[in-house]
Amino acid sequence: MAVVAAEGQTLAQDDSTRIIGQALPPLVLLRLDSTEARLGSLRKANQPLVVLYFSPTCSHCQQQTEEITANMGLLKSVNFLLVSAYPLADLRSFEASYGIARFQNMALAHDPTAKLAVFYGLKALPGIFVYNKNGLLVQKFKTNATAAQIAAAAVAD
Numbered sequence: 416m417a418v419v420a421a422e423g424q425t426l427a428q429d430d431s432t433r434i435i436g437q438a439l440p441p442l443v444l445l446r447l448d449s450t451e452a453r454l455g456s457l458r459k460a461n462q463p464l465v466v467l468y469f470s471p472t473c474s475h476c477q478q479q480t481e482e483i484t485a486n487m488g489l490l491k492s493v494n495f496l497l498v499s500a501y502p503l504a505d506l507r508s509f510e511a512s513y514g515i516a517r518f519q520n521m522a523l524a525h526d527p528t529a530k531l532a533v534f535y536g537l538k539a540l541p542g543i544f545v546y547n548k549n550g551l552l553v554q555k556f557k558t559n560a561t562a563a564q565i566a567a568a569a570v571a572d
Contacts, residue, residue, distance in 0.1 A: 471509040
């Protein structure tokens with residue numbers, strides 16, 4: 416299955432509904448300092464997690480990041496992991512541009528082989544996947560989501 420991580424291009428067939436109710440896959444990602452981390456270890460216990468699969472050059476992804484950071488008051492109890500297959504240098508620039516480091520509940524990770532994109536069956540970016548406090552996927556958004564939609568999904572069982 417070919418994976419292309421650019422705005423507006425097809426990543427994979429959208430069959431992501433098959434993973435609703437599942438836990439995070441046991442994949443290894445890279446932190447921005449190039450150290451490896453298991454995806455599950457990046458989730459804080461008993462707290463919801465939103466995985467935002469994105470491209471730093473995608474305008475929809477940039478808008479989604481702005482929506483999240485502008486509404487952090489509503490989303491303060493939700494953790495965010497922004498994941499991309501783009502090079503680490505691009506991710507570091509994105510982190511600096513959006514001031515992501517100032518939020519303790521946000522982190523970026525590199526998916527160098529796009530295995531997470533394949534797992535999610537992504538068709539387009541951004542891909543937004545909401546895990547509840549028990550670590551189970553409860554909601555996916557095929558397009559941008561409002562902060563209120565994300566907050567509501569994060570408390571679902």
